Ligand SMILES: Cc1cc2nc3c(=O)[nH]c(=O)nc-3n(C[C@H](O)[C@H](O)[C@H](O)COP(=O)(O)OP(=O)(O)OC[C@H]3O[C@@H](n4cnc5c(N)ncnc54)[C@H](O)[C@@H]3O)c2cc1C
């Protein structure tokens with residue numbers, strides 16, 4: 001199934017110039033067979049972030065179109081069958097698919113045009129244009145859509161085996177959690193009998209649950225770290241109630257098997273080697289934002305998170321282009337993505353109302369063992385952070401009572417205790433209460449827009 | 461048209477049986493299809509091009525660096541021209557991007573003129589020396605220390621999968637029988653009067669003439685007929701394929717200056733829009749050792765970091781390895797045994813893709829010289845292959861195609877932008893895939909950066925719904 005889910009069809013006539021509501025600008029010459037259209041806001045990706053944003057924008061009377069390349073809207077939660085979604089933001093437990101439906105319905109009811117089976121394949125040719133234009137492909141043909149604002153909400157995925165440079169043969173039976181969940185929950189297809197799960201973070205335990213649903217025995221979970229990185233309850237449940245052995249401090253050194261995988265060779269940190277027999281391997285976590293469109297659009301990425309670098313208002317460094325959701329921070333829970341979508345509406349509306357576009361930003365950077373921070377820049381004229389905080393990741397464990405310290409040009413702007421410490425793979429939060437201190441017009445020491453970056457470090 | 465996957469083999473006497481459906485065997489079968497002969501192509505695997513032919517560096521060589529005067533030098537030179545023309549006729553993706561042999565020190569720089577002279581002895585006269593600053597202008601992402609280069613403008617990149625499939629498709633459409641899942645395990649004596657009997661995993665085949673195109677196993681097959689004049693040492697080449705977002709870093713095929721130890725590690729764009737780093741060269745004794753190793757990958761990354769440092773910051777899409785059929789001889793081992801009505805095509809080591817059409821023509825010459833009555837050649841009906849290359853419009857970019865059939869606008873594999881229409885076409889083709897890998901080689905589906913995170917389950921469902929596994933000889937009769 002593909003096409004428009006909402007009752008309204010996109011208004012367009014083949015080859016007609018952008019209709020009312022579009023910002024002015026040169027109209028590219030029509031390509032034979034390609035429809036030229038214009039909307040106020042185009043949202044790319046109908047996951048929780050894109051749908052939540054679309055619902056809020058549509059409710060403000062803006063013409064918003066949200067497109068997704070999949071045949072069904074909802075993004076990743078569509079194939080997470082377990083409950084627990086919605087608790088934080090909707091205050092009721094929902095399964096992933098129900099959560100996805102909630103946001104799709106909310107967006108359509110608010111008046112957003114939701115189209116599925118529609119892939120954004122690239123940007124209108126030539127140098128980055130303002131207003132931006134994107135090219136799309138769908139069974140209905142090719143379109144070039146010019147929008148006063150484009151919002152990227154393309155999500156994130158797990159690195160597959162090849163990207164992790166795991167040596168060995170290339171047998172069948174090797175999955176990521178995403179592929180596993182789709183295989184089991186969307187296509188109801190067999191997986192295997194004995195699985196090894198690589199990783200021990202929250203999503204790894206989702207993989208264990210999916211394998212169990214599919215009748216696959218999990219013979220081991222393997223993590224390179226000396227401890228799991230999920231909630232204690234989840235990990236305990238898997239180990240005690242379901243008897244899933246957790247091998248810590250071990251790395252997958254090779255995949256073995258011809259045709260079908262027959263085992264994984266493991267190397268312990270102390271050098272010992274073992275091979276675990278299995279017919280299925282699931283590589284979990286090791287996230288990478290789906291940043292192709294962002295990069296192809298000339299948008300600066302944050303080198304560390306590999307998502308687009310945005311400011312507290314979700315603005316990228318390309319005029320009119322915003323980014324929300326897991327594209328910015330791979331990965332946070334669905335509720336975080338949806339909340340960001342809701343909060344991004346106001347900055348997008350400001351842009352549509354002709355709000356200024358910053359010409360310079362203050363970079364926000366992290367020091368070891370911190371890995372990345374999002375957002376990773378601040379607008380000196382308006383350094384608000386819409387979500388009220390930053391999310392970070394650390395590469396090494398941070399003990400209880402260690403502190404995050406925010407400095408600029410050597411001056412401490414903020415200090416925050418991490419009462420419970422932090423582990424790799426899990427969210428670290430930093431309040432944004434201090435950002436007003438970098439606002440232009442404050443004391444000379446911190447005002448200088450030519451001053452250095454803001455740097456976040458750890459004090460143990 | 462006859463393509464069989466299982467069941468008994470036809471009870472007829474073939475004029476020629478070609479053993480092995482790699483790029484070489486399929487090219488030979490296609491060449492034989494031009495003659496009024498009954499030809500069978502038999503392959504141990506369930507698909508064509510499932511051996512070394514699927515895992516190489518995919519360069520259409522000029523042969524500039526071949527051993528002058530060797531058979532390989534001649535067949536690579538001729539094969540390149542033939543395949544370049546054939547690719548244009550069939551729509552096999554080729555990009556004539558040219559190569560730069562980059563010198564990284566004074567010694568290598570000093571070796572370039574000799575390489576240009578060697579190229580000239582191989583009949584290639586278009587090489588040109590490129591000074592360091594011009595080199596930097598043309599390849600701004602090269603690592604520091606590149607002191608100059610020899611330009612070989614005729615080197616191209618090509619799609620190896622489509623090449624093999626085009627040969628096989630054209631052969632089959634022109635009357636060659638293709639028998640898959642059909643390993644040949646034994647060969648009877650032959651005489652002038654009675655045809656030879658071949659024992660296969662699917663029963664017996666009868667052949668008047670026999671061609672051995674068994675790739676890595678050509679020596680073992682040769683032993684069945686009593687020959688021991690070469691043995692194959694598998695020489696493994698591991699390769700790393702980088703994300704399409706790396707494509708802008710490299711414009712040419714970046715070759716190292718060859719040393720006594722081999723051709724060395726190259727960095728090259730692929731016709732699919734990725735960048736490839738490799739291969740290693742490791743002599744092994746296991747002909748099935750197509751796995752990658754931690755050492756091999758570390759070695760390649762170290763080399764790559766020197767050639768294009770920024771490449772190493774890009775995501776890796778895939779890692780694979782192929783085995784070259786190296787022998788103790790510094791040339792192809794193509795031998796005619798007229799008394800046995802048998803031709804061996806062995807030792808087609810690192811240039812077989814390029815040389816394939818010339819090897820095929822050479823083999824038919826050898827058969828004729830040995831006394832085979834091949835008759836008069838005819839022109840074959842051309843085939844048009846689906847385009848897998850980035851340099852030409854893909855279906856998802858074509859309003860005309862989608863307008864005529866919306867399935868070409870329904871993208872299933874998002875990373876590679878493969879539509880349901882293309883997958884449907886591949887599944888219904890004359891030689892359909894029998895596995896997800898086979899489908900990948902025909903459409904690129906599942907070959908992208910997510911390696912199935914998004915579309916793996918959907919693509920496998922399409923493959924299974926097509927009944928590709930159950931697909932068998934029943935098709936033969938219907939199609940005849
Ligand atoms: C395997 C897995 C398990 C998870 N489990 C949980 C869990 O149990 N609980 C929880 O709270 N969170 C979980 N998460 C995280 C949660 O799913 C995400 O936080 C949430 O889905 C992020 O929403 P998003 O809108 O940013 O991105 P996504 O949900 O990923 O949506 C992005 C959408 O963009 C579309 N898209 C991408 N590129 C294009 C393009 N070029 N053109 C058109 N459309 C495009 C995609 O098709 C996709 O639908 C999990 C994530 C994964 C990957």
Ligand SMILES: Cc1cc2nc3c(=O)[nH]c(=O)nc-3n(C[C@H](O)[C@H](O)[C@H](O)COP(=O)(O)OP(=O)(O)OC[C@H]3O[C@@H](n4cnc5c(N)ncnc54)[C@H](O)[C@@H]3O)c2cc1C
Pocket residue numbers: 479480481482483484485502503504505509510511512513514515516517518519520521642643644645673674675676677678681695696697698739781782783784808809810811812813814815
């Ligand atoms: C790393 C690497 C890089 C390379 N780069 C290039 C390049 O850039 N350019 C280039 O031109 N060449 C290149 N080559 C070389 C090229 O790939 C080979 O020369 C070519 O693929 C050989 O084809 P083939 O048909 O002889 O062998 P194969 O493709 O191996 O085919 C032989 C077939 O015979 C079948 N078979 C074997 N025994 C039997 C039996 N008893 N019964 C039935 N079937 C049997 C096998 O299953 C196999 O399918 C490269 C090779 C490698 C390994």
